[in-house]
Amino acid sequence: MNLRKIAISLILSAGAFGFTASAEAPNPMKEALMKAYQALLDEDPHDAETLFRRANEYYLRNDYIKALDDINNALKYLPEEDLDTRFQAIQLRANINMMLHRYEQAIGDLNSEISLDPQNYVAVYQRGTALYELGRYPEAKADFRLLQQRNPRSQEALFGLARVAVKENNLGLADELCDQAVELSPSNSQVYLRRASVRTLAGNEQGAVDDYILAISTDQENTPRALRELVEISKTNYPVVIAGLSTAIRQAPRNGMYYFIRAMIAQGHCNYLAAIADYDRIINENLDSYPGLNAALAECYFALGKFDTALLNIDYAISATRDNERYYVIKSQIQRALGNYDSALSCAETALEKEPDSNEALIAKALAQLRLGNSADASVCLSEATMNAPEDPYLAIIRGWVLKDYRRQKKNADMSFERVLDMDLAHDQIKSYRGFALLQLDRKEEADRWIERVLAITDDYDGEVNYLAACYYAQAGNSDKAFKCMAASLEKGYANYYNWAVNTEADVNVEPIRKDPRFSALLKANGAIFGR
Template sequence: MKYEVFACKHKAQVGQRPVRVGEAIMTCRKFKSLVIILIATFSCTIHICAQPQSAKQTYNFTRALEEVKKGNKSEAMDFLTKEIAENPGNGYAHMTIAILQADAEDYGDAMKSVNMAIKKLPKKDKEYMARAFASRAHLYTIAGDTIQALNDFNQAIKINPDDADILETYGQLLYEMKRYSDANEIYNRMVAANPTSVMGYMGLGRNAYASGNYDEAIRQYNIVIKMYDDYSSGYSFRAESYLKQGKYLEAVDDIMKSLSLDNDAKAHHYLFEFPDNQLTLVISKLRGMSVKNPHDAEWQYYIAQLYQSKKKYNEAIEAARKAFDIDAHPVFLEMIADCQQELGEYAQALEAITQAQQMRPDDLDLISSKADILGESGDIEGAITEWTRYIDKTPDFFGGYYRRGFFEDNSGQTDNALEDYDMAIMLNPDYAYSYLGKGDMLMRNGQTDEAMAAYRKVIELDTVPNNSSCAMYAFLALGEKDKAVDFMEKVIANDSTDCGNYYDGSCFYSRLGDLDKSLTHLRTAFEKGFRRFHHVMSDDDLEALRATDGFKSLMDEYTAIKEREASVEPKTDLTSERVEIPFTPDGGCVSVKCSINELPLSFIFDTGASIVSLSQVEANFMLKNGYLKLEDFVGSGRIVDANGDISEGTIVNLRDVDFGGLKLNNVRASVVRNQKAPLLLGQSVLGRLGSIEIDNPGKKLIITHSK
């Protein structure tokens, strides 16, 4: 079967950015989810770090607020407990306790505390009383009691009708309840009170979009953009409406603008929502942004992600390599490895993931990726070893045990697999695949009754056919053929574009004995881009199909196709070169001579640094003597002050880095404030070199790299 890569894997999936992930939410000037907003409202809008003027100036309460400001929540709670013991009528203390309890997701006690705050707060303090009611409304929302939440919001507005934060969150609740006309009343009220209210206009635009009135939505977003042309969400939300209207050029331009401002998450999401016939348009726009911003790797990464989502793996690899050349980050190597794995190019995938691991040897995602590559390439013991390493680092996560159990299962290690499946179930009793694996192992051991119970558990958990379903196999094992076939077909119908679903279908019908249908589904899987041929040749589900002439003919056909795909861009034969570079011990560190933009310097070899860093003294010297140019600065922030000095945190592009005869172009470096800080050579250089060894007795670096 198509093995399940557990959904709880740590890394971002296709269509997600490496840092900010998922659908856009609007924080500060952006919409926020009501579950998250509780803490934000307490800590930001109630000014937790500032003592209310009307609050009693007691020692314990003052100290509590100081500790909260420092982030010492436990100490703050200790002072608040003492405060309540001495001054039980301090409503502000009760409110602060509610904040800390909500922050710990102790919503029941937070509700008790906010109720006490409402009783004890001075009625004349309208601001705090209103926000106490609004905070309780959030707690009711979390509890699913929208009626009480609405009542509290109405009470809050009655007490303080002009509080923009309360109006905004009240409008959010009405929006989530699909009461768009009522939400519009709130947002119009915000705009009337403040004609420059971004959230008011954005709320009106979002409600118009939800109601299908895309022209009106665009009109509202236009107002926002006219007032604040650097507000990324105005563009990303407007792009959403343009997409609905089929105005793809306008939509893609807005997405490029939004991404260029702050890598807006919503804009990133909508990169993947264009129809297939608009792929060329989107790619061309991204390439244009890459040309305009040659030192920003993200544009090539977006291209790689987009190609990967369309299963154009060779194109994705090319773009990811370009991103890595700009910024040597292991996430780009991981993407290259993922794509090469999809193409069945396991040796190249293993090389890429190993290089990434040299940069981040303890990264869990890289360990799991390497394990799966090894397993798919046929090195089952290697896969088990890597999953064991993964488990050692995160023993409380079920996924490591499930994946190790899967490979033990496929190598005949029945007892070990059964033990791992049981551990996965103990850590996560809701994961259906673990029960399926357990059922198969129990059947192998002749424990039929226990196996049937495991299969029934699969069916209990996996009720909605989707890309991650496995209930069809459980139905089949239970002898319920009709239900099994019906479920399998629903999985395929749920997403008929997914090649993995057709591969699952091939495995399923092979198990069932319908080899003609199994072959048809396997062909469709190949047509849709499935290229994991080694898995096809070793999957025990396809054992019956592999014995047929039709299977052999199909494999010959698609092996030839795969070879043609791989030769679309001729690969340059790479050879390894071993370079030895002398170093000088420097206070426990390693110092190596180099030149940067033809300026002779020495750097400290630092495998723990992420990028190259240099002091302001070095950077200012390079700028004032022509070794750095203004076009070498990355980003649009203020980089040079009134004295002509480079600001701390500025990112510069080093055009040429040369040491020991190794030459690299376009290396990023960060300027640090410490005037005596040495030049540190970090992973943005080291990751592009290959394997690095330190020969301390010989006082030399040994670098093995491809050329």
């Protein structure tokens, strides 16, 4: 797999790094089919065959609640003598209940399936899995052993028995069973993902990381999932992921893919100096050639506040490919930091010409327009971006900030901040930005309780949570707490110098405390993480 594909996989799988995959585009044929089903059911709500078919379509769309409703009605109206269709409907309902984690209900249907078809391998495996999830380990073990009797080479049986062994605290047996499963198909990446899940269950994160890396090196089929799992582990145990990748690099020092993954994960955790070292290694030793390497270097140097070096790298990336919409967004950010606002606006507009629906480009354009004094045009851009992403809390915060501070439209600004509070987000996550919205709405006591709870329950794995808490307290006028959070963030390695020293956007920044002598003292004391 080349580095471009690895980059796309990381971007789409690494929500922790602030990227979001686009929703799947509607399929006109499928939509027409659903309308046809609805028309038939409008004529006859008891049409069991149509209910069954629509339930299956909902199931394929992962819309399990609607699928369950339809299949329940289908079974209600299906003739008792139509045994074949009823059997298929029971199978479908069992699958739906498994996906909904309604294991007790699933077991009832699986028992019916197995009574009608005792050799049904899949149903026995599903029942064993459901029993395991319910904590009924002896019964689960019996089903997995039954699978093994029917097929001595069954990986499903081996991994099922391994999971039970972990729950029985027999970790040695779990390892042995997993290794037996791997030996059956060592050239298939899926087997390493499955062993990794058992190792994670057993608390062996280092072993799980090694397996995810093996999955990536074995074939391309499961690379996105393996990358996603590495990113998830890095959230709580960054050192073990980096250690695993470093071991892989020592064993295959000419494999640019490993350097790239390590660099992307380091960059995602704001460890920019380590990321730069790996990106440079790939380029300087000709391990791979991909414009995204220079774009990533530009992002790292930008975060470190080294804007001229960032500009050189992004210009190279732009010149090396036509697929460069996002690179123009990065260049717009760099030019804005350099004070070249006309150029920043031009770059954002070029990005929008290439990708008109890019919210990153719309925001970059709005921020450049603000610097040029065009707050009305900036507001229009942000309104368009909000229509594209109505559930993005930070975007609502930016829009409210522009309406309040630049457009002097307090009522509209408050509506934007209220929108943040209405979003269907976990309230106690820092990136719900709930406290920042409450602060703007003069609900400071609620806002203070929010940030205190976030800090109390969140494992701040790379300092970003404490950085945002420092922003909150700086904006709230509590400089002592702001500096306490700043010190904690820097200690954890949050090396985004641009955010610390330059960023003034959206009242989500530390600008109010930058003139305090404690601020420059903390940055100086932690200069090593910025390469200063």
